Amino acid sequence: MPKLTLIRLCFWLCLARTVVSRDDLYLKVGGELVLKPDKSTVPDSISSILWKHGKNKVAEWDKDFGGLDIYASFKERTTLDQTTGELRISGLKKTDSGVYSVEFNSKLLDQTYTLSVFKAVPKPTITSSCNPDKTSCTLTCEGDTTDAEPVTYSWKVGASAWEVLDKQINVNKSDTGKSTNSYKYICKMKNPVSEEVSDPIGQRFGPKAVPKPTITYTCNSNKTTCILTCESDTTDAEPVTYSWKVGEGAWEVIEKWLIVSKSDTGKSTNSYKYICKLKNSAGEGEVSDPVGSVFYPEPSEVGGGWIVGVVVIVVIVALVAIVITVWLVWKKKKEYPQDTWIDFLRKYFGGIYGRMCGDAGNNQNTVALDTVYSVVGEKSSRDYSMNQNNNNQPTNTAKGSDRVQPEQATEASGSNSPTVQSKPEAGVLPGGVTEEQKHGV
Structure with a gap:
């Protein structure tokens, strides 16, 4: 029993010695490893030294053979101090990781070295991905960690x-209780x-994207100077910058308002076109629709003037027509004083209608004179027919109008040609009835 206890004690002492003599080393790629064994x-005095990486030789020196070998x-990139046994390895590689051991005079020392070679971590960057409403975002610490793990x-x-x-x-947007979450x-x-630290980022939840603006303007009474305003709802989008483009010029960052003068172009109308746009940290918005000719009359004024002009023209035409009609009636009234205004109007408009029917009759082979008589009201169709039967001769007009011979009428009626009736002279009614006979004179 005492012998077994002694064996166990020796085992634990050896194990403790082994654990204590193990060194864990962490170095980065490109660095230098320095191992200093406890001789x-x-x-005895040192006559030979052998360093191993796992089971592979790194460096070996033997006094009797008088040489140093690097494997x-x-x-x-490796040196060995033959007096102290110190080993130096520069330009470390990832493959240099592992356990290093040393032998003095062909005797293995209990002390070992465990080397871990890592690539240095890069400086990270923060990327973000947010939902469409920008109320929640995922932040990622990005960086290439190849050969740098564990990180x-x-x-x-x-x-x-x-x-x-x-x-x-x-x-989340609600983390700060503010609409923009100003945390960094x-x-x-x-x-x-x-270790490496990223640059800070902030304003993950704002501002929102700027909308498309519209341009409004107001001018002085003489319309020589106007103030243009780039209008848009910038709630939760501030701070916002405003840019203007005038004509073919370049974009220029100005205020929300732009003052323009009629003399800017050297023309009376200032034909420049104006557009504006908004921009904030979320990006650049759409460009406004162009506005031009701000010194022309307002659309309402242009429309009102056009209507007034049309009304004036209509009134003038109507007045001229009335004056001409009155003048013609007055002139005919002097010619035929015995006629009343109603009689004259009947004859006047009946004559117009007769001419219209005559024009139509030229296309229909006959002239409906009966219709004219009915409209004029001077004689019925039946009386005219009887008068034609009783008087088979054409009636002479009071002023020697053209005669129509019976033979001509017969030939006309028997042919395909339209009947041509001479136009009654003024003061003579169809059928040879004069104005004097009509009124019993």
């Missing part, structure tokens, strides 16, 4: 302390050999 455990990929991520929000979190975090966010990457 105090070697009672494989460690050549040209831990930490976040700092506003003035708070650093907190180890995941690579991505979710933030910073992230940090860290591995055993390095």
